[in-house]
Amino acid sequence: MSSLDTLIQDLVVANRILAKEEVVDAYGHVSVRHPDNPNRFFIARSLAPDLVERDDIVELGLDGQPVRDETRQLYLERFIHAAIFEARPDVHAVVHAHAEDILPFGIAQATPLRPVIHSGSFIGPHVPVWDIADEFGDTDLLVRNMDHGRDLARCLGSNKVALMRGHGFASAGRSLIEVVRLSVYLPRNARALLRAKQLGGEVKYLTEGEINARASGYSAYSPETWRAWEYWASKAGCSHMVTRPDGKHEH
Amino acid sequence: MSSLDTLIQDLVVANRILAKEEVVDAYGHVSVRHPDNPNRFFIARSLAPDLVERDDIVELGLDGQPVRDETRQLYLERFIHAAIFEARPDVHAVVHAHAEDILPFGIAQATPLRPVIHSGSFIGPHVPVWDIADEFGDTDLLVRNMDHGRDLARCLGSNKVALMRGHGFASAGRSLIEVVRLSVYLPRNARALLRAKQLGGEVKYLTEGEINARASGYSAYSPETWRAWEYWASKAGCSHMVTRPDGKHEH
Amino acid sequence: MSSLDTLIQDLVVANRILAKEEVVDAYGHVSVRHPDNPNRFFIARSLAPDLVERDDIVELGLDGQPVRDETRQLYLERFIHAAIFEARPDVHAVVHAHAEDILPFGIAQATPLRPVIHSGSFIGPHVPVWDIADEFGDTDLLVRNMDHGRDLARCLGSNKVALMRGHGFASAGRSLIEVVRLSVYLPRNARALLRAKQLGGEVKYLTEGEINARASGYSAYSPETWRAWEYWASKAGCSHMVTRPDGKHEH
């Protein structure tokens, strides 16, 4: 397959993994930037991630509109992706989801969500909370246009994740494999922090030095990173769709 | 299929979805009003929702009695459905269930259940708690007749959901697809609220304006709504039973 | 099948249901009294309940010893069953298990476990906590002989369930179908109570009158009771082993 074909297949796998790991359900989506044209990105048409196939992937511009004639329904909130790709040239993949266990941290903001476990380090030292009401008042909470999307991207800033009050989160990575891993461990970190607080006493967060040490050791196709991608794809029943970094297929 | 056949098939699908999503177990039921005769509704005979087939669907009147000779056992609590259909001409589908995570809010009433997440907005701004003991004293807590049912319907009023103390909930929608979605996200909203309270500090509920904005944007067969129905049916293993709004079958 | 064959098959089904519903794991067991000889009961040999077949069922006396030559290993804690059958002629089926969510109530005894949900009513108004250390000091916590068993049975008294501190519970019913249902809903009631307490404020327990009303309406082979047995057997993959009260097989 061409590298573009491989990327699109990886995007299908990412959809299935996020569904199996319960980061998304019927709602939520994942996108990847076009490798040759930074002004475009790929995302599924409006469909539950678990059901996404190659033919369901569409190509959008940074205005969130399809670059070709498209009669199929698109995700209403595709502007989350468009605006983050627009604001962040370093970002190559985005997830938006409503993973249940991060929701409390957007609703009750007395306890900021921060890394407490090593696998949660990739969410970064600071996870801002975006409240659509601050700028737009009473809405249906959906990111329905570029104004909404840009306001969210502004709040995200240079961070990896922004929580969205009463709604979910948006996460940004340098690759699909990074943003999926980050999104899978985000709720786990949230649960560990919630329960640590229930135990009482001082909570030991990861230090900034530890978060940096982990970030600097990260590589999208290291054997350690690959191990999780391969495993999650297997759990999600799509091992056969996985292309290894060396271009070989899993079998 | 005729539209009535389709509706009954949809009711079978609704049973399976509610079972798969753990809203019901052996107990709990879902009904839909007859599209041509508002004084009648369809519901399964006494059977666990996961096991319901087309032939298990019976037709009842607003007194909760079968409109044809019926030798099979009926749900004891079918009067929940009859009384809500009687009191609420706007309601076309009803769920009664004991979804575990809403139970605490009926037992400890210091914290009212209200929407804190966007997918929970459809439960409406106010979720009353009905206590059968207020009117009927010590009972087995079951809604065994029209008196019980009407008292519950009175408590429900014009709301979408009433909690039933020590028992479960009743929810009312304009369509099967609406009441199923509402019933699936109700426990999720309950969990998010419980955990937000555990984090401490101020809880940001959805505002009345946000709840209204979401309600006014809702349409039973919008692509967004359909996406969830299609996904849940797939998870429940009954994609092949789903009829699309345009009358075509999923395949 | 003879009624004895049917009963033994029901016992196999009960083992599988309790495993599927996560009341037991590798450990825990269920027994049923011999219908024609009240001084004997049936229980599996030492084996995880999910793996139990007909040939694994053994017949024991009220001293906990096999009534026939038996070379296979027996459950160490079979004396729980023997002692309860000895002390309680009204009891025809017993479960012992370590269902996770009841454990906290045996460890932290400030909050007694009592019914808060209608499906939990069958645990009865009072659930005593037995601590083996009170009578026997430091042990391995196992009920290894009739002295241990009789002390537990004494604590159980005329109740339906006794918690065992740091260990699990023993439950007693008039039939297999009753004791299985009770044991499945016991952890659910425990979770509802724990979470209601986390919400704060007054907890509304079921009243004694409500518990009695439910108990007096209970019948082992009512359609409502049967509905759950049939459903759980289906989930556990053993619908084909189920014999209906009228002697017919499910198909």
Added chain:
Amino acid sequence: MSSLDTLIQDLVVANRILAKEEVVDAYGHVSVRHPDNPNRFFIARSLAPDLVERDDIVELGLDGQPVRDETRQLYLERFIHAAIFEARPDVHAVVHAHAEDILPFGIAQATPLRPVIHSGSFIGPHVPVWDIADEFGDTDLLVRNMDHGRDLARCLGSNKVALMRGHGFASAGRSLIEVVRLSVYLPRNARALLRAKQLGGEVKYLTEGEINARASGYSAYSPETWRAWEYWASKAGCSHMVTRPDGKHEH
């Protein structure tokens, strides 16, 4: 099969069980000491435990390095195993994992993790918490070399389990079957303790006498111990790989 072949097959089974029981996910590993050469041990190459096959098992020395030419990637943290085998001649099997529900006890250290349930007794009376930062400052939290490993082994001392702050745990047993069982029940004990504390009031821990009584009754191939191994292997879909203590295969 030779006893060495059997041991390696058991190690494959242990990998699968730990995955199925959610002690490990893509990460985490289990090892066993060479029965004839105490200076060597077996562990999988870098691979998710659920995917491990016989050919994925490698043989390492107590310096954590492979004893034969090995081109495949090894676990970065294999030094956990090497250092514990080096320090503890009594230990024949080691698990390192990030089981979610033990994490809070490493993060909020006000409540030490101690046995509260009989199946948790095997974690021993004292579970130290190792913080890599105490000796090594800001790191990526991984046990990347023998210095890290030896510091962890020192903290573990003669105990069965050490928690690793913000990371996971390391457990040590006299056999694979022991360390797997211990690692499966460790998170369950953690959950029971967390919830008991939420109920409030005095928590009744297992006494030192009870822990000792259980430890002295333990035997790796007792019928009770075997029962769990057989059950977990069945759940993990690898009954056919299990060799019974008498050398016979399960079927």
